[in-house]
Structures are given as C-alpha cells and as structure tokens.
Amino acid sequence: MPELYDIYLRKSRADRDAEANGGGDTLLRHRTALLELARRMDLTIFHIFEEVVSGESIANRPEMQKLLAEVEGGSIAGVLVMEVERLARGNTRDQGIVAETFQYSGTKIITPLKTYDPADESDQEYFEFGLFMSRREYKTINRRLQRGRMASLQEGKYIAAAAPYGYERVKIKGAKGYTLAIVEDRAQVVRHIYDLYINGLRQPDGSLRHIGSSVIAKQLDREGIPSPSGGRWAPYTVRDILSNPTYAGFVRWSWRPTVRKVVDGVLVETRPVNKAMALTDGLHPAIIPREQWQRAQDIMASRAYLPMPGNRTMVNPLAGLVYCEQCGRSLVRTKGRRGNAKDMLMCPNKDCTCKGSTMDEVESTLIHSLERWLREYKLKVKPVKAHRKKSNTAPLERALEAARRERDTLISQKGRLYDLLEQGVYTIDVFTQRQFELATRISAAEQAIQEAQQQLDAERQLDELRLSIIPRVERLLDVYQQLETPQEKNEMLKTCLERVEYRKTIGGRYTQSDMALKLYPKIIPVSSHP
Incomplete structure (x- = not known):
C-alpha cells in the first residue's frame, strides 16, 4: 500500500x-x-x-x-x-x-x-x-486515581483486576471497593501445594522427600488436578502460588519479580524501583497461615538457583543443534552417574515418548550421516549446475524491464491528474479516487520490480551458494576427530548445519534401536528441476 x-x-x-x-x-x-x-x-x-x-x-x-x-x-x-x-x-x-x-x-x-x-x-x-x-x-487525574488506589490498599481492599487462584473477587457490602472470598475446592489445592513444598512428598516406605516446583507440578498432574488455566501444571505456576503473599492475608500493588543474574561469577539481585512497597493487611481471609507462608519463602530463598558463570566450559559438542523430531525441544546432555556410564542425550519434555541415546552414539551417527549426505549432494549438484549453464536469465530480465515500463507509465498518468483537476474535468472525489488507484498500482509495480530484481540476483548467485557448502563440510570431516574441545566441534558443526532432528521410539539406551537423524545443512535446497 x-x-x-x-x-x-x-x-x-x-x-x-x-x-x-x-x-x-x-x-x-x-x-x-x-x-x-x-x-x-x-x-x-x-x-x-x-x-x-x-x-x-x-x-x-x-x-x-x-x-x-x-x-x-x-x-x-x-x-x-x-x-x-x-x-x-x-x-x-x-x-x-x-x-x-x-x-x-x-x-x-x-x-x-x-x-x-x-x-x-x-x-x-x-x-x-x-x-x-x-x-x-492528565497528571492531575492520574494522581487522583493513584491516591484512591493507595487509600483502598491501606484499607485492605483488593485493587487488582483478577483474583489469584483459590479466591474470587467480590464487592464489599455497604462500601466502595472489592475484596476476596475463598473458593474452597481451589483453596484446598493451594494448601496441598504448600504442604508438599514445606513438608515433602511421602514415599512408599513412609518417609518424606523434599521436592521443588517441577516435581509438585508433576504430582498435581498425576492426581488429576487441573491447573488454573484448566490444563497441565507448569513449574512457574506453582512458584507463583508459593511466593504470593495474598494467600497469607496480605495485599500488595505495583509488584515486580526480582531479576537475578551473574556478574563476574557473583549472583546479583536487581529489584525494579516499584517493587519494594510494604505489604498491607488485607480484608480477605488467609488460605495459608502466615507462619507457614514465611516458611515457604525461607525454603525458596535457600534453594535459589545460582547460574553457572558466563565463562563455563562447554561439554556437549551437539549443544543447540539436535532437536527432538516428535516435540521440537532441544535435546539436553545428562551426565552418566554410575561407574563407566556414558553421557546421554535426552529430550527434556517429560510428556514426550522419544527415547534417549548415548552422546557418543548420536555424535558418531551424525558424522557418518554428514559423510553420506555430502556424497549424494555432490552427485546431485553437478548435473543441476550443468543444466543451468545451458539456460540464461533473459526471461527474468524481460520481466524486470516490463515492470519498469509499467511503473513509468503509471507515474506519468498520476502527474496528469492535477491538470485534469485544474481544468475541471475531474471533481475532487474523482481526483482522489483516481490518484489512490494509480498510487496503489505504482506501489504494486515497485514491488514487482523489487521481486524481479531479487530473483534475478538470486539466479545469478545460485550456483555459488549451492556449491559453497561442499568445501565447508569437507573441511569439517577432515579435521573433526582432531579437534580438542567440544566448543571447537560445536562451532564447526554450526558452520555447516542449521539443525538436526532426532528420532528414536524403540530400543534401550545401549541396545540396537531405530535411532535416526535428519540433517538440515546451511544451504539452498537443490532440486533436480530448477
């Protein structure tokens, strides 16, 4: 347009x-x-x-x-x-x-x-x-609204638009504003979450095992309890419930979560300016006793995740390359834990049925698959190049020239509209309508010129682009086994591959299986009919 x-x-x-x-x-x-x-x-x-x-x-x-x-x-x-x-x-x-x-x-x-x-x-x-x-x-009105909100907050009223899980928002009888009422069946789920987090999950032998938000989410799914959205539970939903002071009878406003990051190997907490406002006693009843809520906060603080420093050493040469064909998640490395157990590549999706394999097995299969792909690609690209040499870019050049002539003609017609308006041949309505129509056609012609030029340039460079992958893959296959670190291997693989899709549905970790890899090299696809 x-x-x-x-x-x-x-x-x-x-x-x-x-x-x-x-x-x-x-x-x-x-x-x-x-x-x-x-x-x-x-x-x-x-x-x-x-x-x-x-x-x-x-x-x-x-x-x-x-x-x-x-x-x-x-x-x-x-x-x-x-x-x-x-x-x-x-x-x-x-x-x-x-x-x-x-x-x-x-x-x-x-x-x-x-x-x-x-x-x-x-x-x-x-x-x-x-x-x-x-x-x-505007500022006067806004200040008046903010003062009203803060006054309501100090009175213990609930001023947010949506109620947290386990509550419903209700009008205060005989006064302005809203508070919260407990929805008992959901409140029982909230109490269950706090109990699991603070006391742990009971094991078959009667003991209690301390668990985190991820395991709690899985446990709730196993118990058939729907999440606030009606689906499966997510760990961050559990964490939000555990950290929300509303369940302890408080109200808050303009809250933002703390951002944690590592600077020079040290965990630094960054709090937004509008976070640290004092909690206020709410008019609504608490679902969780305040002592129990504070206990959950203490446990959460003691388990705070400390990210690895930014200069950590890469140990997985396939990091960011191999994806599960079934669910699309990136496969992750899990370290072997017993004796001579080997590192594994696994799909992190707990609901995915894709089976894992040893990292050595996947890496070896990938290199062999790349060797086979290179042989087949060389056989395919040469006849395509020979066929393309017999043709030329004349049809595209003719289309480009025709689009340019069309644009120039339309521009000339647009310029004459002003003369027709001044001469009284066109009314203002007809003038604006015709100008809009011509401008739309000029825009379409410009788009056609741009697309034709891009296609022409692409045709002229296509052979070089299609052949450029060959020396990169040959170089990788020549030196890959001599590379000393997973970091070097990963960087070289990423110069040749966009991604690798992994599939495995049967077989154990160390047995014969149906594992298969699908490679996506960094190349324009070659067709036998260009």
Missing part, C-alpha cells in the same frame, strides 16, 4: 472578513496551493476535508473530527494544511488533543513552509503550551 495523505482546509475569521471584502474564495485558493505542494512532493492524497461550518472547538468541527479519527487510526502518513494553527485554533485543551493525536500516531504535519515531524523534539515545541495544559490535566 502506498503512503496516504489528507488535506485539511479551514477558514479563519480573518479569511471570512477578507472574502466579505472581495478577497476571493479562501478554500479554493488554499486547496490549489496544497495540491501543488502534494504534486511537488509526489504525495498521494486520500481525502480532502473542507471545514465549511464556523466553530472554534473540535466539538463544533465535524470535518476535524473525521480527520482526527483517521490520524488516530494510523491510516495516513501526514496531513497537509496551510498553517498548523488551522488544526488547533481553539482552546488549550483542543490544542493538546490535536498535538497528542499527531504525536502518538507519528503523523506528520506538512505546510508550504515546513514539515513538522512529531518524532522531532524541536518540532514539538510549537505545541508545547497546548501539550502542557493537556499533560497537567
């Missing part, structure tokens, strides 16, 4: 006085000047709005309301007007509305003397006074 522009015409009081004294039709004169400006700047006019009624405020200017609707909707790139004052001649409130509408939509204001870009700070100064008044009013 081409960029579209509107024209806005409006008489001032001085214009009306001048017309009364024989000064001529102001709107006609301004329309002619702005159409000429559009012609010089090669702009496509979408609508021409002519304000024919008198009125200083936006409420009394229907054409201005239509213009602002288009500006706010983002359908136009700019508005042509004789002077910016003609957009906002009314009170300071109207000036603020107009200025903010143009600023937030990124719509330009184009006059014969200057183009005002709302993204340019210096251009915004023209509306500074009107924006100041509008902004002051």
